[in-house]
Amino acid sequence: MASELPPLVLLTAAETPPFAYVDEQNGEVAGLEIEIAHEAAEKLGRTLEVRKAEFSELLPAVSEGRADMAAGITITEGRQKTVDFSIPSSCEGGMFLYRSGDPMPTIASAELIKVATAEACTYDFYLVAHDIDPIRYESYSAAVADLKAGIVDAVFYVSSAVRISAGESGGELSCSRMEFRENIAFAVQKGDRALKVALDEAIAARSGK
Numbered sequence: 001m002a003s004e005l006p007p008l009v010l011l012t013a014a015e016t017p018p019f020a021y022v023d024e025q026n027g028e029v030a031g032l033e034i035e036i037a038h039e040a041a042e043k044l045g046r047t048l049e050v051r052k053a054e055f056s057e058l059l060p061a062v063s064e065g066r067a068d069m070a071a072g073i074t075i076t077e078g079r080q081k082t083v084d085f086s087i088p089s090s091c092e093g094g095m096f097l098y099r100s101g102d103p104m105p106t107i108a109s110a111e112l113i114k115v116a117t118a119e120a121c122t123y124d125f126y127l128v129a130h131d132i133d134p135i136r137y138e139s140y141s142a143a144v145a146d147l148k149a150g151i152v153d154a155v156f157y158v159s160s161a162v163r164i165s166a167g168e169s170g171g172e173l174s175c176s177r178m179e180f181r182e183n184i185a186f187a188v189q190k191g192d193r194a195l196k197v198a199l200d201e202a203i204a205a206r207s208g209k
Contacts, residue, residue, distance in 0.1 A: 007049040008195070010037045011061055012071040013118070014052045015140040016161045019090060019184075020071050022052070033071040036089060036206065037186070040198035054138050056120035059083060062187050068195060072158075073187040074122040084190055086199035088183035094123050095159040096176035097147060097166060104176050105154040107132070113153035116143035122182060123156045148172065158184075 012020045012029060020031040029050045041048040053061065058070035063082040075085050096105040096115075105113060110132045117123045119136040127134045135152055137143040143155045144165055155162070159178055166175040188195045 005046050007047040008037075008041045008044070008069065009067040010034070010048055010050050010069050010071060011053045011058050011067045012050065013055040013058065013139070015055075015118075016072050016092075016158050017164050019160065032206075033089060033186070036199065036202045037069065037071065039202040039205075040195065043198040043201065044194060055118050056138075059187060062189055065189060068189065068192070069199070070187045072184055074182045075185050076122070079187070082190070083187040084192065084196055086186040086188065086196055087203055088185050089203050090160075090184045091181055092184055093159045093178040093181040094126055094156060095162040095178055096154045096156050097144065097162045097173055098154040098176065099147065099150075100169075100171055100174045102153065104174070105156075106176065107179055110154070110156070114151075115154050115156055116146060116152040117156045118143065121157075123158070126180065127156060144173075 012033065014020045014022050014029045018031055019033045020029060023030045029052055034050060038048050058073065059079060059082065061067040062070050098105050107130050114135055115127065115132060116135045116137055117127060118140050119138060124134060124136060134156065140157050140161060143152065146152050147155050162175045166173045186199050
């Protein structure tokens with residue numbers, strides 16, 4: 001019997017494979033985070049509605065009650081003031097994507113080149129904290145397109161996506177060393193303990209905790 005409760009709404013930028021990405025074959029959002037969210041929804045007797053959104057829209061939508069959760073969010077002290085977090089679903093890091101043959105970018109050298117990133121993401125904040133003013137894009141994929149076109153010199157983003165972009169470039173692009181590591185989780189509305197617990201259980205079951 002179908003649930004009479006409304007579906008849980010999950011927002012994702014869908015640009016961090018293998019965790020969340022758009023499947024080119026069917027145009028649907030897929031990935032490990034989507035699977036976890038489906039499992040959590042099932043635990044609560046709910047269905048799941050997945051919506052793609054720009055990264056800058058994810059946290060405001062959750063904190064304002066326009067979505068139940070957002071995937072792929074770095075846990076920070078500041079963000080914990082407006083949303084609650086599940087246990088970490090992955091541990092990733094910041095990494096540069098750059099054109100093969102160019103010098104490998106580092107945080108120390110990034111102020112001398114044109115560095116792009118997705119607007120309002122952790123990597124944007126990290127660059128600013130190191131006195132680097134990045135060129136901001138609405139999406140990671142748009143930044144990568146301009147990197148290939150020679151408009152920017154590097155893209156700073158989550159390591160999982162950077163590694164895949166480099167691997168799929170046919171040698172055109174390379175990835176730098178890891179600059180830092182971070183815990184990534186699901187953001188949920190403040191006080192939504194039932195959803196947090198369901199997500200925690202789904203994540204723990206996969207990690208064997």
